[in-house]
Amino acid sequence: MMVPKKRNGFWLILVSLAALLFGCMKVGPDYVRPQVSLSPNWSESRNQHVTTETAEYRAWWEVFNDPVLDRIIDRAYRENLSLKLAGVRVLEARAQLGVAVGGLFPQTQQASGYVNYNRLSERSYLGASSQGNIDLDYLQGQIGLNAQWEIDFWGKFRRAIESADAGLLASMADYDSTLVSLTADAASYYIRILTFRKRLDIARQNVATQKEALQIAQARFQGGTTSERDVAQARTLLFNTQATIPTLEAQLRQSENALSVLLALPPGNLENVLDGAADIPVPHPLVAVGIPADLLRRRPDVRSTELQAIAQSAQIGVAKADLLPAFSLTGSFGFLSTDVGRFGLVDMFSWKALTASGGPTFQWNILNYGRITNNIRVQDAKFQGLLISYQNTVLKAQQEVEDSLTGYLRAQVNAEFLAQSADAAKRSLDLALIQYQRGAVDFTTVLVAQQALLTAQDSFASGLGNIAGNLV
Template identity: 50%
Template sequence: MRGHDGARRAKSTGGPFFLGTAPLLVVVVALGGCTTVGPDFARPEVSLTENWGAKGDPRIATQTATDIQWWKAFNDPALDRLVELANQQNLPLQVAGLRIVEARARLGVATGQQYPQVQAAFGNVTAQGISKNAANVSGLDTHFVNYELGFDAVWELDFWGRYRRGVEAESDNVLASVADYYSSLVSLTAEVARTYTVIRTFEVRIGQARENERIQQEGLQIAESRFRNGATSELDVAQATTLLESTRATIPQLQAGLQQARNALSTLLGQPPGMVEELLAGPQEIPQAPALVAVGMPAEILRRRPDIRAAEFFAAAQCARIGVAKADLYPSFTLFGTIGLQATSGAGTSFNLGDSLFYSLGPRIRWPFFNYGRIKNTVRVEDARFQQLLVGYRNAVLQAAQEVENSLAGYLNAQETVVFEQRAVNAAQKSVELSLVQYREGAVDYQRVLDAQRSLLQQQNNLAQARSSVATSLIALYKALGGGWESRQDQPIVTEPTLDEMKKRTNWGEMLTQPSAPETKKSPEPAKH
């Protein structure tokens, strides 16, 4: 910091002042940066089972790693294209990518704090005047100009590791933001696949409803023919009409659901509604799950799931912040200095800035020991937050394991349901065929036909939902396993249009395109349990 009185004293005492402070400066600099307070982070231990509950099921492979591009297991080119476009265009994913850029900038700020915190050139010209009556001193120069030109510097030495811990916290925060980005990517991919499955399910159900409409129209024609010929009463016609119109009424409802699902898919792709119809060209079939699914071992979710890694890095960052807070419990050592030129010109004085050197240099010690517990309680706040994140990490691991187990159970049981529902549909189709023939021949009344047709539509809907459940359960399983983010590791996190827009406003250097040092570290391996 700079003060004019100190500057003038420096001019008068010069060398002796500097020589007197030099030994102390050397000692402070030598001691700076030799201690780091606060705990070092260690990943919390979490107990996991050695195998999933479905161990031994022939449809599940635990010794094989989960497929990186798991959505391609459905062998659906339309789905592949939708996932690719969503990864490029989804707006919330772009926001997650920009949070990485923000974290990089914050790391840059923390890194800069390790060096002189104040580095500023200064200069001013001040004209001053004093009334002769106010001065009341004969011969006093009442009008003069003061000139100053110099440089200030203040450097708080990182004696207790405050700034090193700050860099550590922001480095972990960068890694956490990267993990959050990949977690968003996992969720996005799964949501695109799930929404696509919902769309195909609606399309199948609409097709089934129209086919049943055709069958029921045929039954109504038979009832009308028999009524005209006096073979039956008008009741059969009324019943046939009721069933037909009831079936027709379901079609607009299904179409509304279909359109809503398409709109949701458009939003996932970062497009306005009505822009996905061409992308959905192809067979209107529910995605077929593969016969064998690779899930790996339970411990692998600690490495594969980005949200778990994010929870770990957030906890590590908070651990470092405890050290930042603890540093305030100890004295701080600061080096300060000012050097410059100062001269005054006025009546009767000569102006020679070159001969007007002044400087101020020295160490400063600050120790706020009378703080009434504020610093200690700040440390306690940071420690409590850290403990919350540790517990949250353990909970995230357990929830991840639960999600995998739930999805496995849903997937395997849905497959069994499909087998039974397919048999029920086959039997219902046979019943409709037989009941129509028997009704046409007068062997049964129309109630048999109505029951058979209602049952067919219901069983077909059940089968479609069961097939959809197989696909969505498998999608949920891959999401729970944390699959899919690896395919985007080498892809840009900021789109070209956004890149150009941001560069027009601010000089970002390579921060928008190049990863920071923490991001180039090797990904943590799963803990041994």
């Protein structure tokens, strides 16, 4: 059996002690959450329609109490392609974590087996120069295992695991963020579809009313009680109202197509999905918003940004570890045999053919100091940028909540006034038509009343859509 001439026991003991000594050391910074600007409460928290109680937000769309919307959200969860893509990225990040964990184990393993045929031609060492060159042919076989294990003295591999773990959590937060965006988009498109349908119904109803007014104007003109100008004015208003219908139809179709794609359906294939849809859903006027500090827990985009910063912080430690020497344990084990002398290839798996070696190795990339230092600076700059991005994300999240809350509350007030305006405009038109038929007023009064009714009803429908849209 072939063994190394020098004993490696001392070095093995030394390396083991060093591993115990430095086993808990990790170079690089430990992540500390940066200071963020958070308001103690929302600016609208004193409004009677707002409560700072923390409500269940995962199924927030249920406040609309709309079974069609519930069905749409359920289908989006099952079929949306963007959500499936986010899920695949979670699987990718999980596999990356497994790769990082593998760094703690022997990094190089090799199994080898080969046979060499060599021809050596040299002058005889016996001094028999008169015999010329002596050809020696021999066969040599070797099979065995080689392994190398870099010991994690400085926490390089543990920092890599820390980074990969944070990356996995960030990908899961991105999945949640995609889920939140998906439900918001699905609800928004559904509300837009119902809003455009309502506005189309209003436009068509006003077209019918304006046609009746045109018939009255034509009858009075033919009876000689009014001028042709009344007929022309009636037609002008009618055509203008009819011209709004194609635009609304196009906007309705575009919203339906967007919802179709969201549900992984071909555009325009929503007949079964929207069965049973009625009026624009109106939520309960009281809304629970919690407090701004809840954003750090509830918003997946905020969590994702912070987790990306945590992952990048660990990468600084990985880069710093390259400044320090790397210690490894190497070893080999195998069988070697040749047909020279008394040995034969058949003796390969006998104890006398056994070979083994092992010991520590040392590597220090000291000549690459400048490159490594600049890489540390690169990783640190990325980390600082992600910290700024995190702070900015928190501020924008507060802004989005404040804007939506203000919009929701003001839209409620706006809709109340618009409802009263629509009722008054309807009453005004009824009176104007009666007076016009009696000859008490000219057609201009009817024209103004019709325009006011169309505007008020259309604005009221849009206002209801704004209430629901601001709650999404």
